[in-house]
Amino acid sequence: MVKSIYRPTRITIHTEAIRENLRTVQEHLSADQSLFAVIKANGYGHGAVQVAKIAEEEGVAGFCVATIDEGIELREAGITLPVFILGLVDCAYLPIVSQYQLAIPVASTDWLKQAEQAYLKNPWDEPIAVHLAIETGMGRIGFIDSGEVKQAEVSLAQAEGFYLEGVFTHFATADQADATYWQEQKARFFETIAVLEAPRYIHVTNSATQLWHEPLGNLVRYGVAMYGLNPSSDALQPSYSLVPALSLTSQLVQVKQLPSESGVGYGHTYETTQDEWIGTVPIxxxxxxVRKLQGFHVLVNGQFCEIVGRVCMDQLMIRLPADIPVGTTVTLIGTDGDKTISLQDIASYIGTIHYEVACLLSERLPREYE
Structure with a gap:
């Protein structure tokens, strides 16, 4: 998607906030823990390459991404630290994985057999680091049976083209006050991997586990909290300070006074009840x-202004308290005066989580770093 740089709508990424969040978490790591920064989905909408370079400067040990393409993006940007792909990889792409020296998960012995056959047919130059995924209660990917886990370890020790680097799982409820299920997953994981010789990395700690549970494993996958966002939304308060890194602003491009009973937007879902000042914002x-944000608000001159009418594909309309000049800044995410609109505020209004709101912010929005 082409970035729309010739309009006033911008995402600003506050790089010092990311640095502060990284420094804070590193103060809370145990002595044997390494930190991997999770920058999948374009760095949760913050810009993967730019965030990776900041994290590299702050001393992280590596990165986690979701797909091969995201890993390639980092390599082609000059990132040389370890990169671990969190999603499963088709055996057809293993030569590319090797070429870019990416680490990948293994979730079944069937996949491992197919991968061994793929190597015999078309050997790649660099051995591929693999991490055994353990299914403990997410229902997503991973081995369930400890016997298969041991079988995979033995196979990897004998296989050409691969080596065992790590073992991991992912907690489903680390961000909830009730830790019962988290404890069950933790116990299941360590029982399952007890059959293994200890690989280099044992990683189960995500942002939520780091914030609210005891240290586990020797690698932390630090994701949403690096961007200053609370993994639990508002359910739990962070155990240390997190600084939000993203703001979104635009400007008024037209201001007009509509008489009473004037329709605004598609579907005639809003009608003025008196003479009203309506401003148009190019986003x-x-x-x-998203369209569901009709009825939510933005900030203009430190005042909340309601979004009236349906959000259009490229524009939205707001009700202003007065005739405000064209070119005035409109804050959609961030602080203006003594008021703030957070990603969580938006998420709560539309019934989702702030992860989704951040990831939805499209590539059409330029990201500026300061």
Whole structure:
């Protein structure tokens, strides 16, 4: 998607906030823990390459991404630290994985057999680091049976083209006050891997586990909290300070006074009840600012202004308290005066989580780093 740089709508990434969040978590690591920064989905909407370079400067040991393409993006940007792909990989792409020296998960003995056959047919130059995924209660990917886990370890020790680097799982409820299920997953994981010789990395700690549970394993996958976002939304308070790194602003491009009983937007879902000042802002659902945000608000001159009418593909309309000049800044995410609109505020209004709101912000929105 082409970035729309010739309009006033911008995402600003506050790099010092990311640095502060990384420094804070590193103060809370146990002595044997390494930190991997999770920058999948374009760094949760913050810009993968730019965030990776900041994290590298702050001393992280590696990165986690979701797909091969995201790993390649980092390599082609000059990132040389370890990169671990969190999602499963088709055996057809293993030569590419080797070429870019990416680590990958293994979730079944069947996949491992196919991968060994793929190597015999078309050997690649660099051996591939693999991490055994353990299914403990997410129902997503991973081995369930400890016997298969041991079988995979033995196979990897004998296989050409691969080596065992790590073992991991993912907690489903680390961000909830009730730790019962988290404890069950933790116990299941360590029982399952008890059959293994200890690989280099044992990693189960995500942002939520780091914030609210005891240290586990020797690698922390630090994701949403690095961007200053609370993994639990508002359910739990962070155990240390997190600084939000993203703001979103635009400008008024037209201001007009509509008489009473004037319709605004598609579907005639809003009608003025008196003479009202209506401002137009150049952002819409094609930018990831979704239609459900009708009735929510933005900030203009430190005042909340309601979004009236349906959010359009490229524009939205707001009700202003007065005739405000064209070109005035509109804050959609961030602080103006003594008021703030957070990603969580938006998420709560539309019934989702702030992860989704951040990831929806499209590539059409330029990211500026300061």
């Amino acid at each position: 819409g659902y094609a930018d990831g600012y």
